[in-house]
Structures are given as structure tokens and as C-alpha cells.
Amino acid sequence: GENVEQHPSTLSVQEGDSAVIKCTYSDSASNYFPWYKQELGKRPQLIIDIRSNVGEKKDQRIAVTLNKTAKHFSLHITETQPEDSAVYFCAATYNNNDMRFGAGTRLTVKP
Amino acid sequence: NAGVMQNPRHLVRRRGQEARLRCSPMKGHSHVYWYRQLPEEGLKFMVYLQKENIIDESGMPKERFSAEFPKEGPSILRIQQVVRGDSAAYFCASSPYGGNDGTQYFGPGTRLTVL
Numbered sequence: 001g002e003n004v005e006q007h008p009s010t011l012s013v014q015e016g017d018s019a020v021i022k023c024t025y026s027d028s029a030s031n032y033f034p035w036y037k038q039e040l041g042k043r044p045q046l047i048i049d050i051r052s053n054v055g056e057k058k059d060q061r062i063a064v065t066l067n068k069t070a071k072h073f074s075l076h077i078t079e080t081q082p083e084d085s086a087v088y089f090c091a092a093t094y095n096n097n098d099m100r101f102g103a104g105t106r107l108t109v110k111p
Numbered sequence: 112n113a114g115v116m117q118n119p120r121h122l123v124r125r126r127g128q129e130a131r132l133r134c135s136p137m138k139g140h141s142h143v144y145w146y147r148q149l150p151e152e153g154l155k156f157m158v159y160l161q162k163e164n165i166i167d168e169s170g171m172p173k174e175r176f177s178a179e180f181p182k183e184g185p186s187i188l189r190i191q192q193v194v195r196g197d198s199a200a201y202f203c204a205s206s207p208y209g210g211n212d213g214t215q216y217f218g219p220g221t222r223l224t225v226l
Contacts, residue, residue, distance in 0.1 A: 006153075034214060043202065043217040044154065089153060098144060098167055099215060103153040 004092050006102025013080050014110050021105045023090035024072040030092040033066060033073050038087045038104075047088075048075070080109045113138070115205050115218035116185075123224045130190040130197070132221045136205030142213055143186040145171075145178060148200045148220075160186060193225045 003026040013019050025033075031052035036044035050057045050064045050073065057064050061080075066073040073092075077084055090102040116135040124130050136143050141162050146154040156170040160180040171178065175193075180186040190197055202220045206213035 032213075036217075043219050046214060046216065049214060098156060098159040100156060101146075101154040 004090060004100045004102045006090050006105060008105060009103065010106045010108075012108045012110060015080060015082060017080055019075075019077045019080055019084070019107055019109075021075045021088055021090070021107075022072060023074070023092075023102050024070075025092040025100075026071065027092065027094050028071070030094065032093045033064070034091050034099075035064060035075050036089045036091065036101075038089065040086075044089060077107075080107075082109050082111050085109045115140075115203060115216055117201075117203055117218035117221050119221060120219060121222050121224070123226060124193050125226050126194055127192050130193050130223055130225075132188040132190075132201050132203075132223070133185040134188070134203030134205075134218055135185040136203075137207075137216055140205035140207050140216075142206040142208065143180050144204045144206070144215060145186075145188050146202045146204065148202060150199075154202065157188070190223075193223075195225050198223055198225045 006023045011019055034049035035047050037047045038044045048059050048062050048064050050066050052068050055066055061078045063076040085108050087104045087106050089104050091099045094100045115137055118133050143160045145157040147157055148154050158171045158178045159167040163182050175191045177189045200220045200222050202217050204215035204217045206215045
């Protein structure tokens with residue numbers, strides 16, 4: 001089945017620095033890659049997504065890049081703020097039907 | 112347009128009892144997904160349903176667990192004869208389209224505690 005690997009599992013940065021989270025996937029048919037942010041005790045919230053016909057997408061301080069050949073995609077957060085602290089999950093569609101998630105990255109932004 | 116609704120938000124059951132979790136998708140969404148999340152862990156896919164059909168249940172344990180999404184009413188995840196290891200947060204997500212076209216929107220989750 002689809003295997004989505006996510007690294008690192010924890011990431012601590014200083015406020016204002018950048019944070020990068022990387023994911024790889026195994027299903028070459030995957031063509032939709034969302035990223036979710038989950039704060040403690042809350043639901044996962046979609047923050048950005050990318051489709052396979054696009055190599056990069058940006059929304060203010062958040063950007064996602066996709067390399068279909070290498071089957072990896074990354075989340076970039078610039079000018080991090082304490083409110084960016086959360087667990088971030090990448091995901092990739094699988095078998096044209098549903099989605100598989102990475103194990104998550106706990107991001108801590110220190111003021 | 113209300114978001115994805117789940118109830119109850121918290122559910123306590125004793126070992127051997129049944130747990131019934133409900134998910135009402137967003138209006139206009141006919142695709143529902145159930146995930147399980149253990150503390151400090153990721154989202155594990157359980158089952159994907161469309162109205163009246165189970166599309167993929169490969170992530171759901173073969174015994175004690177079942178899911179349905181009837182023509183009318185919410186999707187139900189049912190766990191029979193619960194055990195302590197079933198304690199987790201169960202999230203459902205809905206999508207207007209399935210598969211590669213479908214952004215999934217999550218409900219608030221049901222936190223199941225088995226005593």
C-alpha cells in the first residue's frame with residue numbers, strides 16, 4: 001500500500017527562522033498532496049495543498065514544493081511565529097481513492 | 112454551511128460494551144473517511160465510504176469494527192466489545208469528491224476512553 005514517510009518527527013526553531021518538513025511517498029499515481037496543521041486537542045486543518053501538475057505553491061509565509069520524479073514534497077514556513085507551533089501532517093492520495101498520512105512533525109517555535 | 116460534525120465529542124465505555132460514533136459530513140459531501148489517532152501519533156486510515164457503499168476498508172480491523180453511511184443520516188463507526196486498546200481519538204473527514212480530486216475536511220473528533 002501507500003507509504004508516506006515524514007521527517008523530522010520533531011523540529012524546534014527560533015521565532016523568525018524558517019522551518020522545513022519533508023515527505024516522501026510510494027504510489028506513483030498519487031497526484032494530490034495536502035498539508036494539515038493540528039493544534040493540541042483540535043481537528044486537523046488544511047493549510048495548503050498541491051497537485052502534481054504544479055511544482056510549487058505559495059500562500060503568504062507557507063510554501064509547498066513537489067518533485068514527482070523523486071516522489072517527495074516539502075512544506076516551508078518562513079518567518080515562523082509562536083502560533084505556528086503545532087503538529088503538521090503531510091498526506092498523499094492513494095489508489096485513486098483515499099489518502100495516507102505521514103506520522104507528523106511536532107514544530108515548536110521558541111519566542 | 113456547517114462543517115463536519117461528529118458526536119459524541121467524548122465517549123466513555125467499559126470493556127465489552129459497544130461504541131457508536133457518528134459523523135455528519137459537510138452539506139453536499141458524499142465521501143466520508145474515518146481515521147484513528149492514538150496520543151502523540153499520526154492519523155491512521157480506517158475506512159472510506161460513499162453513500163451506501165464501502166469503497167475501501169483496508170485500514171479497519173476485521174473483527175469488532177464496522178462502518179456504514181446510509182442513504183439518509185450520518186455515517187456510523189461501530190466498535191463492538193471494546194477493549195482498552197480501542198481508546199483513541201476517532202476523526203472523520205468528508206469530501207465533495209473522492210480520490211485525487213477530493214480535499215478532505217475534518218470533524219472535531221470523538222475521544223473514546225475504554226475503562
